[in-house]
Amino acid sequence: DQQVKQNSPSLSVQEGRISILNCDYTNSMFDYFLWYKKYPAEGPTFLISISSIKDKNEDGRFTVFLNKSAKHLSLHIVPSQPGDSAVYFCAASARNIQGAQKLVFGQGTRLTINP
Amino acid sequence: DTGVSQDPRHKITKRGQNVTFRCDPISEHNRLYWYRQTLGQGPEFLTYFQNEAQLEKSRLLSDRFSAERPKGSFSTLEIQRTEQGDSAMYLCASSRGYPHEQYFGPGTRLTVT
Numbered sequence: 001d002q003q004v005k006q007n008s009p010s011l012s013v014q015e016g017r018i019s020i021l022n023c024d025y026t027n028s029m030f031d032y033f034l035w036y037k038k039y040p041a042e043g044p045t046f047l048i049s050i051s052s053i054k055d056k057n058e059d060g061r062f063t064v065f066l067n068k069s070a071k072h073l074s075l076h077i078v079p080s081q082p083g084d085s086a087v088y089f090c091a092a093s094a095r096n097i098q099g100a101q102k103l104v105f106g107q108g109t110r111l112t113i114n115p
Numbered sequence: 116d117t118g119v120s121q122d123p124r125h126k127i128t129k130r131g132q133n134v135t136f137r138c139d140p141i142s143e144h145n146r147l148y149w150y151r152q153t154l155g156q157g158p159e160f161l162t163y164f165q166n167e168a169q170l171e172k173s174r175l176l177s178d179r180f181s182a183e184r185p186k187g188s189f190s191t192l193e194i195q196r197t198e199q200g201d202s203a204m205y206l207c208a209s210s211r212g213y214p215h216e217q218y219f220g221p222g223t224r225l226t227v228t
Contacts, residue, residue: 004157032214043119043206043219044158051214089157093214100171101213102148105157 003027004092006106014114019077021109023090026071030092034103035064035075038087047088048075080113087111117141119220121207127226128197135193136223140209147190148217149182150206151175158206164190197227 005024013019021035031052036044050057050064050073057064063076077084087110091103120139128134140147145166150158161180163171166187176182179197184190194201204224208217 034216036219041222041224043121043208043222046216046218049214049216091157095213096171099165099213100163101146101210101215101217102160102163102171102173103150103158103208103217105159107155107157 001026002107003030004090004104004106006088006090006109008109009107010110010112012112012114013080015082016079019075019080019084019111019113021075021077021088021090021111023073023075023106024071025073025092027092027094027104028071029094030104031095032093032101033064033066033073034091034093035062036089036091036105037084038089038108044089077111080111082113082115085111085113119207119209119218121205121220121223123223124221125224125226127228130199130227131196133193133195134197134225135191136205136207136225138190138192138207138220139188140190140207141218144209144211144218145187146210146212147184148208148210149190149192150208150219152204152206152222153202161192194225197225199227201225202227 034049035047090106147164149161152158164184210217
């Protein structure tokens with residue numbers, strides 16, 4: 001079962017506009033959520049995270065919103081820049097008794113920023 | 116560079132051969148994770164170490180897979196009798212406590228022919 005879903009495989013946005021990437025999850029035990037950016041042939045790069053006790057977290061051009069009742073989170077990038085073109089993964093974790101923070105990833109959304 | 120490093124970056128092997136990958140985490144991180152990523156999918160969890168103890172293994176990790184983290188520093192992931200289905204990107208990540216972001220290495224791309 002896919003506990004974390006990114007329903008848009010791709011998104012194309014004009015440079016300077018807002019990019020909004022969406023993610024849905026099903027496991028109500030998830031309490032920490034992250035966004036990663038990935039270029040081809042590289043490992044994922046951490047962008048921003050949010051704890052379930054918050055509903056918004058900002059870091060520069062990146063803002064993550066969490067709607068726990070809808071089990072939905074989104075990443076806003078404003079303004080979008082050509083260097084933002086990459087695959088974006090949403091991930092979630094739930095602490096277990098071993099203290100592990102295994103991340104459950106969505107399938108990714110390929111963001112293309114057009115000049 | 117104090118990031119996570121992995122070696123080798125690419126490995127091509129014939130079916131049935133054994134392969135071993137190495138991961139060096141960020142030095143102050145006591146938690147180390149292995150993930151596997153196939154084309155078009157997000158990374159999938161394989162196993163987790165806290166210091167030198169392997170505390171969790173995914174059911175994806177068959178008996179042909181073994182991982183170690185001696186002395187709680189670097190980690191190795193060995194695949195015995197490789198199969199074509201093992202072809203994937205193998206990613207290592209490390210972190211401090213919970214909850215903290217995990218930092219990923221560049222990955223090892225395995226191709227089994």
